[in-house]
Structure formats: structure tokens, C-alpha cells
Amino acid sequence: MVAVTTNVGRNGTEPGAANILKLGRAFRYGILGLVGVFFIIPILASARFSFLGNNNTITISAYTQLFSTQQFWSTLFLSVKIGLGTVLLTLALLIPTVIWIHLRIPKLKRVFESISLLPLVIPSVVVTLGVTTSFKGLPNIIMGTPVILALEYVILALPYSYRTFDSAVQAIDLKTLVDAGQSLGAGWSKLLRFVVLPNLRSGLLGAAILAFAFCLGEFAVASLLSFTTFPVFLVQVGQVAASQAVALSLIALLFTWMPLAVIIIIFGQRNASSKKRAVSLATTIAQEETTGIA
């Protein structure tokens, strides 16, 4: 903070409204550049490391060996299955709850937001131990299969998924939309399908992707409950073949980053103008609906 202040003072030439916050150009790009370098170097280094053969030759053998390992595909498939299950459960839980809260008990919005942060308070390692002790009695089909992972991942990804979806609902004028729809005679299923959910597409997709990415990367719970998911496989490989493990890490990182980046870029741009559009769109849809009914 001190550094910023002095910097601002030194470069503070033009007084005026928007300029109070302006920092020196060199300072701005210096900071961002340094941070950027810190984030890019490990990726480049990993790439180089994974292509490095014996005696400094370049080789793709780490990748070909990986792709021919049967376990690579089976663990990846398992993690994707768990991810999809988690996403479905998350959405089934979040959509009705968050919409209900915003419509009926908006005063409790912040309370529920804090509740959604609870999984951050209880570290996943602790939850895992609790699960093993308190769910001993559950039928084997839940405890003995990765179903338990999906069930717990819904909880552990909640801080991210809830927040994303909640802020999407916050961004649209849900009450007006619902009131408009209802006064035009739409029932709840119509409201959800044609008015509310279409307006929340970015939030839904964001929550889904965050939950999915979480599942693809989660290691602690899976390894402690002895399920060989993709990240657990990654560690096993890392103990025997370093360059394969790094290659696999790069793949895993890309798996997490690509969908996230796509979401953020596409929906980030749309969000800018969506607020106004959402209302007009909803009224249009509601109009179409009612004319259809009439």
C-alpha cells in the first residue's frame, strides 16, 4: 500500500476526477509484467521438461507412453463421470434454492451466502475422516463406489458454484421478471423454462464448469478414500516417471483451464449488456407466451 501511495504521489501530475486512481504507467506494466512472468514460466518450463529426452533431445515419448496406458483413459473416464454427476446434483440443488431465496427470503441472502462458504471452514481432509467414521453404516453401493465422491464434491465445490450462480441471479432483476411473467399468466414451469433459466445461462454454465473443474482436479478426498481418480493416477505416475507426470500435469492443467477460459471470455462479454436485455427479452418472451395461450 505504501508503495502505491508514494508512486501515485510521484506521478501525480494531472488533478481531476478519474485521475485520482491512475497509477504510473511504468509501475502498472511493471507489476503486471512481473506477475505475468511468474505465471507463464512454470507452464513453459513444464512443456520443455515434458519434451526433454535423454541427452537433451526432443521427444514426445512421454505423451505417447501416457496415451497408450490403459489406466490413463480409465481414470480420466472415472473423473469425468464423477464430474458430470456432481454437476447435475449441484444444479438440482442450487437452482431451486437460490431462486427461492431471492424471491421469498431476500433478507437471508447473505446468511445463505455464508452457509455456502462453510465447506471452506471445514477442510476437505477433515470432512473425509468424518465421512469414513459417520457413514460406515451406509450401503456399499454408496460408500464403496465413487458415488460418495460425487456426493461430497457437491459440498466441497459449493463455495464456488453457489457464489457464481448467486451473483448471476443477483445480476438480473428476478422479481420483476417473475412478476411480469406471472401477471401475463405464465405458470412456474413456463416461467423457469422460458424466462428465468434462459436469463441465468451464464451463471448456470459458470457454476457447472467450476464444479466440473473441481472434480477433475480434486486429490485429497479421492486418495484418502482410496479411489484412483485422474489426479490420484497423476501422483502414482509421478512417483515412477517424472517426465510423464509433468506431461500429464500439463494435460490436466489444460483440462481445467480451457473450459474455464472459454466460459469467462464468452460470457464475460455478454454479461456487460445482458442486464437491460434480460428484462426486455423476458417481457418479449412472456408476451409471446401469452399471445400463444390466448
Next chain:
Amino acid sequence: MASSTNVGESAQGRIGGVDSPNPALVRPRRGRRSWHSGIGTIPFLVYLGLFLVVPAISVVVTAFQNGAGTFTVSNFIEAVHGVYLKSFINSIQLSFAAGVVATVVGVLAALAVCASSNRIVKALVSSGSAVFANTGGVPLAFSFIATVGNFGVITKLLTDAGFNPYDHGFSLYSVLGLTIVYQYFLIPLMVLIMIPPIEALRKEWVDASSSLGATRAQFWRWVGIPLLAPPILAAFIVLFTDAFAAYATAEALTSGTIALVPIQRGALISGNVLAGQTNLGEALGAGMIAIVLVAGFLYAYVQRKASKWLR
């Protein structure tokens, strides 16, 4: 993060007040009785209770029992001795150091982003932060091993240039190394958390101060820093807990060679249990919950202060 929501909420409240002067119009039509209005949240709360609260409580309860199920505090006594005490100290030191570094760098980066008028830079940094903040775990550990590990690319480059960092006290597989690796997800998280409060600062208070004739130094001294201090502190607590609970990265990087609480806990779950330590894992777990709870209460307190400012 929450402080920005606060701004948004109060702003919306105002707009709502203007738009619909008659609150009766926006009341839900069905059922106005209070118990009625909570029904829709029951499935959510039940799910949370079943898969989060029950396991957590069972950990705390078991922590106070010995192998035969009778009440005892001996688990806790053991948990604050020897390697376990060391692991608590290591964990707290690591999380604190990692949190402080990430807070300083993150705030500077967030300020730089917010001050930038270049839209591309802004979009790039905020989307990049969202992506990197979700990085972590095992892949992150391995990519750092490939970079500055024993045989990492950068280590090799430096060694060729005549400076082997491992001969000068540096090790990736140490608390220092972990502090560096944790920056990879902590800094973006900090940037993400701080951008909204800084943007809020820009909109509402900057105009007011400058129209009253404040200089930049005056603005920061009397407005900017007092306003940003609570969100920064709150964000620091978030980072601290995030680093405190991180298990996968530490486990993959150090293979358990540094005593950290989550790793000791993991070892106890995985069955590396000595006789007489039956519920020691639970005691460590309860200790972790306690530390994070303290952080959580601090967070809530700071947030309340912050929202008072931003109201």
C-alpha cells in the same frame, strides 16, 4: 468479495425503492407466514447437514473419545506435542507467510489492473485470475518441480550460469518452496477478491473526493486506504485459510517430509496409525476446524466493519 456484494445490494435496494414505491406489490402472493417462506431451502439445508455438518460433528465428537468410546482429552494433549505441535506451527507459519506475500502482490496487481484503461489488459487479467485461482493440487506441484525442482528447467539454466540455487539454501521441497508454489493460486484469488472493492472505490468515492478538491495523496490517506483496509484484511483471512487447508499440493511436492497439519491428518486417515493413537486424527481435525473457525470469526468481524464503511 462480500463487501462488493454489499455495495451492489445497497445500490439495488435504492433502485428497487425508487422503482416500486409500494412494497406490497412485490410481496410474494402465496403464504406470508414466516415458517412457510423457508420451505424451499430445506432440501439444500438437509443435504448440507448430511454431507458436511454430520461428518464434521462426528470428527469433533470422536476427538473427545478414546478407542473404547469414553470421554477423554488425551487426544488433544497428544495433538499439541511433538511432531503434531510442529505441524501446527509449520502450517500456521506457511499459511501466514504465503498469505502476506499474496496479499501484497495481489493488491498491487489489482490496483494496476483497475487503473489500467486498456480493456484487453483488464479482460486478460481478470479472466486469467479466475482460471489460475482454480489451479492447484497435484498438477501445480509437478509443474513447479519441472521448473525449479532438483532437475527443473530453471534450476538447470541457473546451474549452467554458475549459480545452483540448491547450493545456496533454496529448496522447492521446503516451507519456502511451498510458499512460492502457493502464490500460483493465492495471487489470482487475491486479485479476484480485490477488484470489486477497488472498482467500487473508483465509482463512488473518487468522484466525491476529487470534486471536494482532494489530491491523490489526500485521497489515499483519508479515503482509499481506510476503505480498502477491511476488504484487504478479509481477503487475507480467506487466503490464510485456503493455504492452511491445502493438502494435495503439499503432499505431492514434499511427499510428507515437512510436517503440516493436513498431511499428518492424511497420514492418520490412510492408516499409518500407531497403537494408542486411535482418535488422534480426529483431534488434529478438530484443531484444524478450530483454527479456521477463529479465522472465520475474524473474517465476519472485519466484514461487518467493512460493510459499515460501505453503507
